[in-house]
Amino acid sequence: MSELVRMEGIDKSFPGVHALKSVDFELRPAEVHALMGENGAGKSTLMKVLSGIYQPDSGRVLVDAQEVSIRTPKTAQDLGIGIIHQELALMHDLTVAQNVWIGREPRLSLGRLDEAKLNADTAAIFAGMNIRMDPRTPVAGLTIARQQMVEIAKALSYRSRVLIMDEPTAALNDAEISELFTIIRRLKDEGVGIIYISHKMDEIKRISDRVTVMRDGARVGTVQAEETPISKIISMMVGRELKDETVVIPDLSAAETALEVRGIRRGKELKDISFDLKKGEILGFAGLMGAGRTELARAIFGAEPIEAGEIFVQGKPVRITSPADAVRVGIGYLSEDRKHFGLALGMDVRANIAMASLPRYADAIGRIDEPALGSIAAEYIAKLNIRTPGDRQEVRLLSGGNQQKVVIAKWLLRDCDVLIFDEPTRGIDVGAKAEIYRLLNELASAGKAIIVISSELPEVLRLSHRIAVMCEGRLTGILPGGAEQEKIMELATQRQDRSMRGRSNHG
Known part of the structure; x- marks a missing residue:
């Protein structure tokens, strides 16, 4: 079968991190290809190479069997490669149509905006997706699921034949997920190839044709979704078998x-x-x-x-x-939105762990005992198995799971007796x-x-x-x-x- 995209031997390093190790990946027309792996496995880095955000150190990318150089996201768009990030990038003060065509708005004489064509072109895209949405609606009034549809419409406006979807259902309920899957199947029927990144195993089985698993920056293998048990995919991801433990309910009567x-x-x-x-x-x-x-x-x-x-x-x-x-x-509270309410992303691991307990490590005039902070940070990094090059690493550079452990460490250091975990x-x-x-x-x-x-x-x-x-x-x-x-x-x-x-x- 012909391939829309082929990536061969993609290698990428950052200071102190070998993010991609000679990775191969392929996408066929009319295919939903799931890309899976633990946080930090290299999935997002590989997709950033494909979408022109990063340049590979070595390897090559082929689109329609022709080798291409994807130097910028604009180059990727021109090649028909669209990406929908987990954190949607829409302008809430603008209408749906204005978001879809931002920077490419149709103009009348003297540079005036052609609103009629803007709305008609957007309506045509939604008609092709078989969904009803008024192009004149402000994005601020839409649910997350509807905003997701706007992002898909925006990608399709570039005539994308390759659509990368990163955790598209993270904030959707069951009904909204079903609606999204209907759109995905319709796009697949029209020959669009979809790269689907998700941690939700049931979704992968429902929507994908093939699954490629990555671990520690390398490709572990590619399997048929329908024929492969979830337990097999998980063991490929983590390199070991995870046992499904039964909850043990203690006697708390006393x-x-x-x-x-x-x-x-x-x-x-x-x-x-x-x-x-x-x-x-x-x-x-x-x-x-x-x-x-x-x-x-x-x-x-x-x-x-x-x-x-x-x-x-x-x-x-x-x-x-x-x-x-x-x-x-x-009482300690771990918010469902750790990036906004649980962490200072621009600060390092040490500072984030100590954040709720700083007065303990300051003298009478406010000077911080850095050696003591370093010692306690090292203790919690080891205790919670936080994977980081060191306590001076910026938290924003850690995987989601390790960021969550940093938040937990912060409240454990504070020694809270009651801990509230919201979407842990x-x-x-x-x-x-x-x-x-x-x-x-x-x-x-x-x-x-x-x-x-x-x-x-x-x-x-x-x-x-x-x-x-x-x-x-x-x-x-x-x-x-x-x-x-x-x-x-x-x-x-x-x-x-x-x-x-x-x-x-x-x-």
Whole structure:
């Protein structure tokens, strides 16, 4: 079969990092080719070479069997190669059509914008995708899923025959994912070749034809998606077999209560929520998007105000009106958006680990004890197996899984008794996920009280000793660990509490 793209012997190094080691990759017309590997495996670097962001140190790229030199992203676009990054790059103040054609807008005489043609050309692209969207709609008013469609339309406006999609479903719900997959299948039917990067195994099996796995900058192999078990793909990614551990639910009947929440309310987001959390317990929060789980976590942490309700820590009432108050009483919060709320990306690993505990390492006039900080950073790098060249490495250069471990290290150093993990493994590969799971279980075994919020139901089931379910701002029930998925979804889709409102017994 003819190939749209062929990459041969691609090699790329950065200071201290051999990112790509003679990598081969090919893409056929009308194919969805999944590119998989742990964070730091080289997937994004390889795609940045193909899209003209990086230049390879050696190797060659062929498009339609002709060797090409892709010096810039514009060169890639001219060759019909489009890329949709995980973090969408749209201008929210502009309309859909203006975003699709930005910098290439049709003009009338005297340079005036031809809005009629702009909107008509955009509408034609959407018609080809078989989706309805008004080109005049401001992007700011669109859901993430709809913004994703705008990015695809923008790529197709360059007549892209190769479409690179990097974690396209990271922020989508099930219905939106189905809509995206319908678009992908339609593009495939029209002969477009799609390179699909994702950590979600079920998606790979549903949408891809072939899977290429990378590890440590090298290509491990290419397999047929339909014929290859997920366990085989995972072992190719991590270089070992990952065992699916069954959650062990400890007897917490005699354990002390670490956190008690009573009657928290705020507008339509939080409606009279009460629960407790024991020392040594992992309490999972399940629910659909918009259920109010993150809003509840931010309210407990003082990042959002509450209208009514009480919070008790270690049995004592506490007043939390800011994150500083929460930290002072021993509550740590790992945000779902670690890059914006958990890390200072331009600072190094050492500074990020010490960020919540700096006063401990400063003298009376504010001078920081750098040797002490270096020693403690080294301790946590080793304890959490953070893969970094050293504690002076900028955090932005670490993989997602290692960035998450840095955030965890920050709160462990602060020695918080209650830890809230919001989407702890979002955007993290299966190997790093397994390490985060192990770490959470170790923290619980050491007596930490842990809340885990996750949109992935298998993750909630794998980690939780009890499962709290929310729907439209209400706590609709608390189930024992290992509960049936059907029961969880029943509670996640009902408006009013039923018999399981509030707390369930431990044991």
